[in-house]
Amino acid sequence: MSVVETLRNSIRTGEIVTIIYHGGSNPGASREIFPVGILSGDEKLRARCIVDGATKVFKIDKISIVDADGVIDMARDISQSKLYTSLKELYLDAVPLFDAEKFHIELGDNELSVHKKWKNGKHQKGVVINIYYQEAYTNLVFNYETSQFDEVTKKPQRPWCIFGKNVTPNSYKDFNKAAYYFIEQIDKAVTEKNIHGEVKK
Template sequence: MGVEERLMEAAEAGELVTVIYHGGSQPGTKRCLSPITVTAREIRARDIPTGEVKNFLVSKIEVVPDDHPAEDYVVGAILPPVFSTLVEALEARVKELETLGWYVQLSETGVSVHRYFKSGKPKKGADAGILKQEGSLNRPWYVYGPDLASARTFSHLKKAVDLFLEQAYCHAPEKKSNSALNLDALPRAGELER
């Protein structure tokens, strides 16, 4: 039985399921979830240790037995910020995105990628982007893209950038090999300081 089927079964039966989530703030840690809804891409579930309802990518979930030796998810663990501004996070990636066929608009408050008309002019409507929502202290980063049923918000810029780059790569006008967009190659906060 595949991961998606196992999660659907747990959602229908109202069962708890133990998973290792290879994403989020603590990748590779074990969590206990109560699945609510499951799609081919995402699961919406109550994270039992925090009591919060969260979205998880099915592709990053590994269903494991309760006694699996992986480390448990630590509630309230705080990650240091990886980037301090959107420009720092993405200015080194603009050329790469342009190579993928995008017109890129980048500022301190947002980034977006646009297709071109046959005439060579960029379209006004963006295919994907990140916006910084002024006044939102907890989750200021707003990400939208073609694979997202609704926009997603993030408290950490690194997570917003990762999702934006995933959307930009997957829907690029000129597809490149999978190595063209190496998310691990993003500079870390310490590498940005001169």
């Protein structure tokens, strides 16, 4: 279901929708809205913001819809006609989005990471943006019988994780959703302020 279809559906049913809005005074922030109407040939949405109660106009191409598993419909002209099933597919689509002289993209078995390059061509250790699969994690759980902490290994429900500079960290159960979120966050990761003062061209 597209962003517009989801919004139309919520107008009919009267449901509150959680969105990420890539505009306004706080771009990238999650917010809850009550959609009222779609304007200007599907270009704008009139909705009431649940937090402050004000009715506002949002540009639809800057809206991403969120559900319990994360972002389900991406805005900003990102087509979801392709179904991503592997990191290699994402890698092949991501490479053309970066300047090869400034960035190094590394593909591993469970990880895809983007690194800034030094002037000598070698890549920096720090990550610009990264997507990886977390197989398991360890928690310390207090054992009342022994009065000690035991290490307990758990499998995450949302093992696909994305993080980076100026990127809102997120995790997903579904790789395809994670892949689209990764692509969507590239413009936020490659900005004037967070990549050593250089502007993405």
